[in-house]
Amino acid sequence: MKARSQPETARQRPRRLLLCLDGVPFELIAMARKRGLFARFHRPTRLLSPFPTMTNIALSLMFDESAPLGYESLYFDRRSGALAGGARKYIGRRTPDKIPSSYMRLLDYQEPLACEFLVYVAPDRVVHADFERFRRRFQQTVPGKDFFAFLKGVDGMLHICGSQALLRALEKLDQLLEEMCKREGDRTEIFLFSDHGMNLVENRRVHVRTHLERHGYRVVSRLRARRDVCIPAFGLCGYVAIYCDANEKAKIAAHMAELEGVDFSLYADGDELALVGPRGRARIRARRSDIGSASYRYEAEEDDPLELLDTARRMRQCGQLGADGYAEDATWYRWTAEHTYPDALANLYGSIFEPRVVNTADVLVSLRDGYYYGSSLFSRIVRLLATHGNALLPSSSAFLMSTHREFPPHMRIAGARWRLHGV
Ligand SMILES: [Zn+2]
Structure with a gap:
């Protein structure tokens, strides 16, 4: 008798690396591509992030996971009629009460909690360390297993250093991905994307x-x-x-x-x-x-x-x-x-x-x-050189591109509900 087949996709399609760059807008990726970066990727699509253009809303919708309690970690709780959550989230380990939405359980890599604040003190060091930790963690996984990484440091860097600093950081990321592509060949499809865009003006x-x-x-x-x-x-x-x-x-x-x-x-x-x-x-x-x-x-x-x-x-x-x-x-x-x-x-x-x-x-x-x-x-x-959250085009424009396929020129985030183990 034939053995019960596994989901076909898991055996026949290439391995997937999902790499989310928090807050990197479509326009900046277009600029990076003009400079010759990410040349192995197909044309990026403008991925429309829902209002308010914030990480937890975007990623919970994209992966069809549970809605977060509020827009950010400090939120209003209707049952008690009062504010709840807040900076306590940043102290200690990521225990379940600090997980705003179930999409976080899909992540194989995200930076340590403390870095969410440290990035405002030493952006270059935190972002480069984030890239390095991701690279090591990816190398240590079982070959052939899908991998989902969320690089958060780039959002903080954009907020306080602006677009030129980020373009320099993207050069490093491009080198790192280039090495990965050489090693992995066609066996791994890389999806590089972001959760929301950003305006690049002082606020x-x-x-x-x-x-x-x-x-x-x-x-x-x-x-x-x-x-x-x-x-x-x-x-x-x-x-x-x-x-x-x-x-x-x-x-x-x-x-x-x-x-x-x-x-x-x-x-x-x-x-x-x-x-x-x-x-x-x-x-x-x-x-x-x-x-x-x-x-x-x-x-x-x-x-x-x-x-x-x-x-x-x-x-x-x-x-x-x-x-x-x-x-x-x-x-x-x-x-x-x-x-x-x-x-x-x-x-x-x-x-x-x-x-x-x-x-x-x-x-x-x-x-x-x-x-x-x-x-x-x-x-x-901080002096705020860029931010996001509103319903205008720059903040609404995240991006998505792949090494193996081309997407339409624009897509809603909820329409991009490809799952880690989906087709
Ligand atoms: Zn942000």
Whole structure:
């Protein structure tokens, strides 16, 4: 009798090395390729990272693993109505309570916890040590076994040293991968990718706290009264998650529109998404067909904050937008994948209505490039030369490329759900 076959793919396809470079944007990889780096790889695809453009959201979606509790390790817990997690995560070993999403269990290599902070003190040394540890660990694994490594140091380096330093570090990585390719030949397919992109401009802090206090709110770590708000402040990133009384959402979003650096705020109004910003107000409506596919409608109520009216007009001329203003998800995607706000309708609607994190914010704010919100302690220590988190093209543009195959010019991260042992 024939032995029960193993999954075919495990025997017949090449070994896979999945190498994730935290926060390296599509544009920077394109620049590196122009300089002749990563020449063995096929053309990179623009991999669209969901809003807020943060690691745990992106990787949990990409690998179809559990949603993280919040956007970062300091988060708001709805059950207790208070802030939870935080810097304690960084002390000691990575115990289960410090694992934000189950994708982390897939990793064969990630840097030691302490390096997540040390990179801000000695970026070059930490990044090079990260590369070296990864190389050694890969060499020590059983030949033929798939391997998934997450190189986190490059994100910190970009934040505080900017793109030139990162391009130099990528030269080292290119040499290392070149040696690997020579040794492994065609037997190993390398997938080099990132989780989110990054804007490459200097960013300054947005004073969310003082602004809302001026409007009579109390910024607290536990919600008790109607005018209490919780705003977790951790990494220095281009989004703000606000937790508040349901009756205050619309008012808070309107107040936020007056604050310099805010692009727009989102909140659920019934099953519609309301969007309010200094450049106008809009609504996104969604509906599902009998077979489960989604359609979206963009309703500009005041000006055109997402700059989509022109696109919608052209879609209508081509017969791709219904008389009722709805178009299929796939149609919107085709027309807006490389827009200023890529894939805006599905992406922004999903940021509030999909369980991207367990504790979704009541008001989710996207900042303009050049602005961040986060821990005031960190912001005193570092000068921020790049960041991510907002819904604009640079932060939304991660990349993916392979030594063995070519991908389409752009893809949603959730559409790249190739699994380690998949086809
Ligand atoms: Zn980052």
